[in-house]
Amino acid sequence: xxxxxxxxxxxxxxxxxxxxxxxxxxxxxxxxxxxxxxxxxxxxxxxxxxxxxxxxxxxxxxxxxxxxxxxxxxxxxxxxxxxxxxxxxxxxxxxxxxxxxxxxxxxxxxxx
Amino acid sequence: xxxxxxxxxxxxxxxxxxxxxxxxxxxxxxxxxxxxxxxxxxxxxxxxxxxxxxxxxxxxxxxxxxxxxxxxxxxxxxxxxxxxxxxxxxxxxxxxxxxxxxxxxxxxxxxxxxxx
Numbered sequence: 001x002x003x004x005x006x007x008x009x010x011x012x013x014x015x016x017x018x019x020x021x022x023x024x025x026x027x028x029x030x031x032x033x034x035x036x037x038x039x040x041x042x043x044x045x046x047x048x049x050x051x052x053x054x055x056x057x058x059x060x061x062x063x064x065x066x067x068x069x070x071x072x073x074x075x076x077x078x079x080x081x082x083x084x085x086x087x088x089x090x091x092x093x094x095x096x097x098x099x100x101x102x103x104x105x106x107x108x109x110x111x112x
Numbered sequence: 113x114x115x116x117x118x119x120x121x122x123x124x125x126x127x128x129x130x131x132x133x134x135x136x137x138x139x140x141x142x143x144x145x146x147x148x149x150x151x152x153x154x155x156x157x158x159x160x161x162x163x164x165x166x167x168x169x170x171x172x173x174x175x176x177x178x179x180x181x182x183x184x185x186x187x188x189x190x191x192x193x194x195x196x197x198x199x200x201x202x203x204x205x206x207x208x209x210x211x212x213x214x215x216x217x218x219x220x221x222x223x224x225x226x227x228x
Contacts, residue, residue, distance in 0.1 A: 034216075036219075041200070041222075041224075042221055042222070043116070043202050043204075043219035043220050043221045043222050044155065044202070044204075044219045045219070046216055046217070046218060046219075049216065087154060099145050099147075099157040099160055099168065099170070099217075100155075100157070100204075100217060101157070102147075102154030102155045102156070103154055104153065104154055105154060
């Protein structure tokens with residue numbers, strides 16, 4: 001079973017920031033938080049991952065709470081092309097052979 | 113730099129037949145994982161190959177088998193197809209070497225299999 005809880009769906013206005021929450025209250029000390037997204041009928045796309053510090057790349061920012069029990073993925077200026085299912089996954093980085101366990105994710109709809 | 117590639121993109125088979133799906137990993141990657149994604153659900157892990165050996169397996173029957181070649185490409189074989197095998201089959205590659213992005217998996221576009 002997935003170790004994360006996400007809202008099933010969210011809407012966001014185009015050009016505004018999209019903030020996608022994820023709860024992972026049972027996360028272990030060696031587990032990272034990964035985010036992937038899947039645009040309709042395509043393979044999942046890696047977005048970002050982090051351990052305890054906030055992370056930012058060209059796609060998004062990841063904010064992890066101090067107790068690491070929840071996190072938020074931020075798309076700073078959402079576009080229509082960001083409409084997708086977003087998956088939050090926790091996984092130990094050096095856990096060879098342990099693969100990603102996907103939950104149902106959050107379906108983000110960016111509205112014009 | 114080519115990403116993960118999969119072939120074919122679409123496939124139609126009938127019950128009882130056998131199917132082979134192919135995957136070429138991202139350049140520099142030596143580990144390949146396979147996932148099955150039924151309509152409306154998240155991907156489910158089938159198995160992972162590293163150094164031409166199956167390293168871990170998810171909860172899938174023996175009808176699902178695989179192979180990895182010396183060039184790190186991989187095949188997924190499904191025997192005695194059932195209607196319930198209809199799904200998007202995803203291949204993901206990773207590179208378990210040193211570095212922060214170790215074991216981050218990069219997915220291919222998938223092969224959509226329809227079993228009639």
